[in-house]
Amino acid sequence: MELFSGKTVVISGGAEGIGFAVAQAVGREGMNIVITDISTETLAHAQAKLSDQGITVLALTADVRKEADWQSVVEATIARFGAIHGLMNNAGVGGGGSSGPIEEHSAEDWRWTIDVNLMGVVFGMKTVVPHIKAAGGGWIVNVASMAGMSGFPFGGAYNATKLAVAGLSEGWAMELAPFGIQVAALCPAFVKTRIHLSDRVRPEDYGDAQRTLLLSEEDLDPETASTGIANAVKNGIDPDVLALRVIESLQAGDIYIFTHPSYSGVSKQRYSMIDHCFDNAANSPIVGNIESAPLDPDLFK
Template sequence: MNLTNKTALISGGAEGIGLSIAKALGEQGMNIVLGDIDEAQLALADQALTELKIPCLSVPMDVTKPEDWQTLCQAAIDRFDKVHMIVNNAGVSGAPGPIERTSHQDWRWVTDVNLMGVLYGMEAAVPLIKQHGEGGWVINVASMAGMAGIPYAGAYTATKVAVVGMSESWHVELAKHNIHVSVLCPAFVQTRIHLSHRNRQAEYKLETSVQEENKGKKNAAQELVENGIPVDLVGKRVIEALAAGELYIFTHPSHRQSIAARFKAIDDAFARAAQSPLLQDIVDDPILSFD
């Protein structure tokens, strides 16, 4: 894996996991293009990378706007000539709560940033990576929530399961172009994800009644995030997993057993389906392959 002098686009790269990955890729000799909605943090991140002598460019952008992705890509080409990697990292947590009390505005916000933002990033960057024929990488940041549903976080879970599924599709689809797709699935990491509302765009503002209801509520995620793993570990782990050519990148081995229990529950359900008198004629049907 030779990353030297190659160029990576990183959404949500102004802080947290995105900046951790930016530093780790920069240490491998990559040029870094950061995109983020928070201009003040972006300036600090740019300064931090420059002090580390990492060639970098930062572009204010909102991942929910396809035209912002075009601006980011054009800036990257103008400065570094080619794009080899996209890290779709920008994400928001939404407000946790039971089904009937999760606002549609929140669903739209979380879906537009965490899911559509990844799609728009792929639409803009993948043609550029294909274009030079040197191959490249896609790293989509999902979550452990993409491996098993989290109660009271339906919207967040839906987007992260989707990002895992999209990554699996694209892993097969892009392999013939020598583009390797990975999906990063961390559990809790020490970042400001529990304060995601700081980046909520005006068009997704919560209705006044929901704002009132949320006022003074304890932020349930805060303690979990504060007890998470140090953020610098994540970037380093990504480099290790990229070198190993992994599709799924995990950072929390302690979660292995709970995910294994989920797979067992699914496998057990298959076993029961295979025993069903209704399905005996199709038990050995051939599996369709799309590739």
């Protein structure tokens, strides 16, 4: 099945960073692009940059936390292009409010991260999947992270949401395969974007005194970042390289899209730790002799 040329994709958080890079790359492959974002200003720049290259683009201001916004996106996309074949649930937030020591984060930090990184994906799936089914199939990329491959110390809400997106995507891949829809979880390590400066798009709904500090223009410049995660992101891979990798991996039908192969040890270590704990259970005098029926994949239908 043709994945790109002549097809239409909706990319959330497509105004900059990873979402924009993938929009540009699949646009060059001949897709109609719908980019959505909470930031109207960066969205306008992105639209102009894509149009200037001859890419067909519709740019819509929309907040992934709001199911009604997703409905409007779907209606506008169908009105303009007639069908939807692709979805990239990319909008996400990270940085100070999303990870760090457990005692340092407010309920609002958790809610914001979960609302965008998890519920944004859920609403995207809920509203767009019926249209990809109606179109006879297509593809979905849910943006997780290497933080979706393992628990990390100080991982906080970011880790929680990315583990959730990775696990959900595995299930959705099985659930949607009969409809000709391939689902992949994109799991990059560090990519050079403004993810560590996500407070710039933190809505006021999360009335948290700590977060009301206004970010200066200098704070918003990735080049001025010098410590910790900010530094790792600044030295991350180019989003355009990641975008080409997404195309390559979709063509290969991968369920997980990896961009940093040298980190494969993270998941190997996780699975050997899990195996070891299963072995302990098998050797336990309490549960070692329990026999269970094979898990039925239709159990939750």
